[in-house]
Amino acid sequence: MTNAPVRLKVIDSGAALGAAEAFSKGQVDLAVVRSDFGDLSHAQAxxxxxxxxxxIVVPPGSSIDSVEKLKGHTVGVVGVVGGEANSKVVDVPTKEYDLTRKVVFKNIAPADARRQFNPSQSALIVVIPLTQKYLSQVRAWFTPGPKAAPVLIPIEAAGITHRRASYGSSSVSQ
Incomplete structure (x- = not known):
């Protein structure tokens, strides 16, 4: 039938992770999710x-300048408290850089990131859309000043992009 109207029934699954689970179980036909959520092996964009x-963000003046130097430190993972949303984001570099049992990952709600980013949190892992709005929010977690800008730790993407097709490489200006 041509020109047939499309009718959607919106089902609130609470969050993107719930939407991914509902899609994986066949409970819904369409879901709005990140490409690294759940089992999306039968999904099409x-x-x-x-x-x-x-x-991976570290405070100004940090001695951490590579992923390998995160070993022995606590890293805050900014996202939904409970950590399920970013568990794969943490899992991939943990395996790629052999961080298992060498780095403590602590889930932090976005609203608490500024307050909890202190000497006990050596670094933060942040997953955000690549827009000025969100980059500005990350910069706001740090005390303003010419030498107070956060430092980004490069993640060498070669091994990671081969492990997970949903991940790619991008550059962010500091």
Whole structure:
């Protein structure tokens, strides 16, 4: 039938992770999710809303200048408390850089990131859309000043992009 109207019934699954689970179980035909959520092996993209980036951020003056130097430190993972949303984001570099049992990951709600980013949190892992709005929010977690800008730790993407097709490489200007 041509020109048939499309009718959608919106089902509130609470969050993107719930939407991914409902899609994986066949409970829904369409879901709005990140490409690294749940079992999306039978999914096709209808529309890409945004591209998210993963950043590892350290405070100004930190001695940490590589992923390998995170060993022995606590890293805050900014996202939904409970950590399920970013568990794969943490899992991939943990395996790629052999961080298992060498780094403590602590889930932090976005609203608490500024307050909890202190000497006990050596670094933050942040997953955000690549827009000025969200980059500005990350910068706001740090005390303003010419030498107070956060420092981004490069994640060498070669091994990671081969492990997970949903991940790619991008550059973010500091």
């Amino acid at each position: 209808v529309i890409v809303v945004t591209h998210a980036i993963v950043m």
